Amino acid sequence: MTVDFIELSLGSHVISHGYDSENQETMEHVEVEGFSKKVIAISRIKSVSEKYILTDYTDGRWIYWEYEEDYDYVKKLLVSLR
Numbered sequence: 718m719t720v721d722f723i724e725l726s727l728g729s730h731v732i733s734h735g736y737d738s739e740n741q742e743t744m745e746h747v748e749v750e751g752f753s754k755k756v757i758a759i760s761r762i763k764s765v766s767e768k769y770i771l772t773d774y775t776d777g778r779w780i781y782w783e784y785e786e787d788y789d790y791v792k793k794l795l796v797s798l799r
Contacts, residue, residue, distance in 0.1 A: 721759055723794060725770065726752035726785035733779040752785040759798060765791055 728751060734743040761772040763779065767788045774780040784791065 722756045723759060723798070724754055724756050725782075725791065727755045727757075727770075727782040728752040728785065729783045731769075731781040732774060733781070735778065752783075759795070762795070765795065 729746075729748045732745040732747065734745060736742055757770070757772060763771040763773065765771070765788070768783060769781040770784050770791070771779055771781050
């Protein structure tokens with residue numbers, strides 16, 4: 718059985734809208750209170766740091782989600798699904 722999704726508690730996030738004419742990244746910061754459980758397609762995950770999980774977004778954008786879980790837990794979860 719293949720697992721295609723994981724569930725994480727996600728909160729505030731930063732959306733990368735691409736680059737402007739001077740090659741500066743255009744970022745939109747979205748602050749929310751607390752965290753909400755969300756199901757994420759593993760195929761959308763690009764990287765995980767100790768604070769953010771980076772995923773594909775719409776129209777070629779990327780989104781950096783803050784997550785509530787422990788980094789080592791997320792790392793082990795993803796490694797176990799390979």
